[in-house]
Amino acid sequence: MLLLPGHGTTAVPDGDAHTYPAGKGMSVSYACGYSCPEDYPTEPEFGRFAYFFPDGDGIPVSADTTRHLDDLADAMVQAPQDEIENxxxxxxxxxxxxxxxxxxxxxxxxxTGFSIIDTQVVTPVARGEVSKKLQNLRAGTLNLDSVHGGGPVQGPLAKKLDEALRFPADRSKLWAGKVSPGPIGTVPFPADPDDEARDLLRVSRLIEGNGSPLSEADLRALPDDLRKMFIKEDDSLNLQRAIIGDMRNDENLAVAQFHLAVIRLHNRIIDHAHEHPDAPNGDADALFNWGRKMTSWHYQWLVANAYLPAICDADTLVDVMEAGPRVYNDFLDKNRPSDPSLLPLPLEFSVAGFRFGHTMVRDAYDWNRFFGRPHGDPVLDQADFPLLFQFTGNGGMRGAPSLPDHWPIEWDRFVHPPTADAPDRSARRIDTNIAIPLGAMVNENPGINGRMAHLASRNLRRGLRLNLPSAQACLQKLRDTYSISLPELSEAQLTSGTTGDAIRTGNFVEHTPLWFYILKEAEELGKNGQLGPLGSRIVADTLMGLIANDPQSYWNATARPGDWHPNDGVKPDGVVIDSVAKMMEATRLL
Structure with missing residues (x-):
């Protein structure tokens, strides 16, 4: 399990208890999956970050660059009068x-350490320093340690917290939570209205007893910066806080409900394990581990065959699937860790390419029958984004000990392609406009100059601090090294729209910040609101690289790589989990 105080949190000085070094003069606290120094005689190996193109030119840097990036970020926030692009x-x-x-x-x-961007002026760090010292607190594989626990580092407290994820009455399953009675009425699951597993496991249920290995004393014994997640200022327990494999998945209700769906997928696979010839018999630990493997394979298959086709340029994705993830394979050869269970992550992906999803976020959603169509009776026509932050452990649930029973998502509004009469049942198109709430996020500390609550500013500043190569440098390296020639945006395309003045003033035309360029490329060249060629190359090459190079993934489960299919897996109630909609059906959420 990974406990982080949250996105944008600040490091503490060296010398405080329960810390590992995170750069000169600074340390960062790790808990649960990344526990305290006294748990380890030697420093463990973490995952790595490095660069696809370590010698690619960055953006031009001057005393005014930080201000120019902030101006660009401001120009990216949708104006109130602008129509949302579906x-x-x-x-x-x-x-x-x-x-x-x-x-x-x-x-x-x-x-933390050299990654701090909450300053008046952000200056780049040498890439060699970044690659050497910036550690990935995840394994880098799509192995669902965010759900099942068991991250790259373990210790006594970590193991106890990971054990708490398992259902005491049947340790082959994961433990979900119950909703609280709300003031309006219940959102039933279509397949099983009596099903109670409709929220994440929270402290409120954990402390009821029921055989959990985790106690209130364990929560009170956490390091101070993590203890405050579970213990309020009045010394009472924070009953709403989730107990899950990655606490970041309880920061907004949409990702929290998706996390719950994966928990339920594991449990439904266990329910039907007796139907599969490879399932172990009897031993709960063996069955849990087998269920984790089977859940991971379905998840990985959906990443490759549902997620990537939904968001990537089709021609680019076909090239990656047929020719293989050439760029990631080369990157892995140059940055291979000694621990084969860890895979490195390229910073062009983690800090730029895979942040395109920030522009897909809507201001509000057609969420369920109480917060959506046909008429939102008796509450609201939509659930706005601030509400989706309130009804989480991080947001306090408005005082309820768990999710109120009128707030579970109705997945039929989220998993199907939008129709002419429901165009807002879609993601926003990937472009250079972000939703208004992301320009001033109410759940984030604004920092010394307000920029930490501005998502676009954070992304652009982080890209500068971690010294990403410019988009044009990435395109050149793809051409020169891999003979991958992708179209390059013209000056007219780069400077079109409301962000054009900021691109010109910042001197970003010839050397454009990678994150912004990927969004602008999608805006100019993307089809149906998807990524363009460069963004698709970075995202697909990385994710397929992680899948293909993980010896435990579905890709390597058969003699011919990639031949495993969900039809070969567990089929709850006969459902072949070959789409996200089928996953929700198999978990009885649809």
Missing amino acids: SSIPPVFTYFGQFIDHDITANTDRE
């Missing part, structure tokens, strides 16, 4: 992407 992408893929990100990477968004 895509053909179902909205579930916004949060499927966020879930993937949390499963494979952690630490690029934390204010």
Whole structure:
């Protein structure tokens, strides 16, 4: 299990208890999956970050660059009068992407060591320093340690917390939570209205007893910066806080409900394990581990065959699937860790390419029968984004000990392609406009100059601090090294729209920040609201590289790589889990 105080959190001085070094003069606390120094006689090996193109030119840097990036970020926030640009992408893929990100990477968004961006002027760090010292707190594989626990580092407290994820009455299953009675009425699951597993496991249920290995004393014994997640200022327990494999998945309700769906997928696979010839018999630990493997294979298959086709340029994806992830394979050869269970992550992906999902976020969603169509009776026509932050452990649930029973998502509104009469049942198109709430996020500390609550500013500043190569440098390296020639945006295309003045003033025309360029490329060249060629190359090459190079993945489960299919897996109630909609059907959420 990984406990982080949250995105954008700040490091503490060396010398405080329960810390590992995170750069000169600073340390960062790790808990649960990354526990305290006294648990380890030697420093463990973490995952790595490095660069696809370590010698690619960065953006031009001057004393005014930080201000120019902030001006560009401001120009990216949608104006209140602007019409929302819908895509053909179902909205579930916004949060499927966020879930993937949390499963494979952690630490690029934390204010630790040399990665601090909450300053007046941000200056780049030498790439060699970044590659040497910036550690990935995830394994880098799509192995669902964000759900099942068991990250790359373990210790006594970590193991106890990981054990708490398992259902005491049947330890082959994961433990889900119950909803609280709300003031309006219940959102039933279509397949089983009596099903109670409709929220994440929270402290409120954990402390009821029921054989959990985790006690209130364990929560009170956490390091101070993590203890405050579970213990309030008045010394009472924070009953709403989730107990899950990655606490970041309880920061907004959409990704929290997706996380719950994966928990339920594991449990439904266990329910039907007796139907599969390879399932072990009897031993709960063996069955749990087999269920984890089978859940991971379905998840990985959906990443390759549902997620990537939904968001990537089709021609680019076909090239990656047929020719293989050439760029990632080369990157892995140059940055291979000694621990084969860890895979490195390219910073061009983690800090730029895979942040395209931020522009897919809507201001509000057609969420369920109480917060959506046909009439939102008796509450609201939509659930706005601030509400989706309130009804989480991080947001306090408005005082309820768990999710109120009128707030579970109705997945039929999220997993199908939008229709002419429901165009807002879609993700926003991938472009250079972000939703208004992301320009001033109410759940984030604004920092010394307000920029930490501005998502676009954070992304652009982080790209500068971690010294990403410019988009044009990436295109050149793809041409020169791999003979991959992709179209390059013209000056007219780069400077079109509301962000054009900021691109010109910042001197970013010839050397464009990679994150912005990927969004602008999608805006100019993307089809149906999807990524363009460069963004698709970075994203697909990385994710397929992680799958193909993981010896435990579905890709390597058969004699011919990639031949495993969900039809070969567990089929709950006869459902072949070959789409996200089928996954929700198999988990009885649809």
